[in-house]
Amino acid sequence: MARILAIDPGSRLTGFGVLDFVNGKIHYVSSGCIKLPDENLAVRLKRIYECVSDVIEQFQPNEFAIEEVFLAKNASSALKLGQARGAAIVAAAMADLPVHEYAARRVKQSVVGNGNADKEQIQAMVKMLLKLESTPQADAADALAIGLCHANTRTSDGLEYGVGKRAGRTSKRWQMSDLKVK
Helix, strand or coil: CEEEEEEECCCCEEEEEEEEEECCEEEEEEEEEEECCCCCHHHHHHHHHHHHHHHHHHHCCCEEEEECCCCCCCHHHHHHHHHHHHHHHHHHHHCCCCEEEECHHHHHHHHCCCCCCCHHHHHHHHHHHCCCCCCCCHHHHHHHHHHHHHHHHHHHHCCECCEEEECCEEECCCCHHHCCCC
16 A cells, blocks of 8 residues: 655645555545745745644655646746745655655646646546545645646556656655765
């Protein structure tokens, strides 16, 4: 069994989704949004790290999936998004989770069948695929879509815990013993 924690990072709202992947079937566990305080960026990044760490502790995932940074029209927004991703990735790395990254277009293609799908289409497909009673909030649905994409990729790429392809690249779990300090 794989328990996947997927994150849709944001500097104001960060979505998360937890899915179990058992014998080729995907099961919904939980999802939600981390609402970040209207404070400076450092405080928001700390909150992302703490909340993602709490989700990891509560649900004990063994895989972590996150959306890659995309090029935004506003450079400042792209930088903040990258920093939000970094805070979430550090929480996963501190828990020794393998990190798998997926482009937004790939996630949309995997879940909706259209790399240009809008948020409403993603929400509808996530609700249908996971047989949810209600439509998840947009950021939580995006996180669940990332988790679904990872589960689908995991099947097609033959991922094993900690080793495998991630968005076309080979992933590796780094450990503190891998670091050489001089």
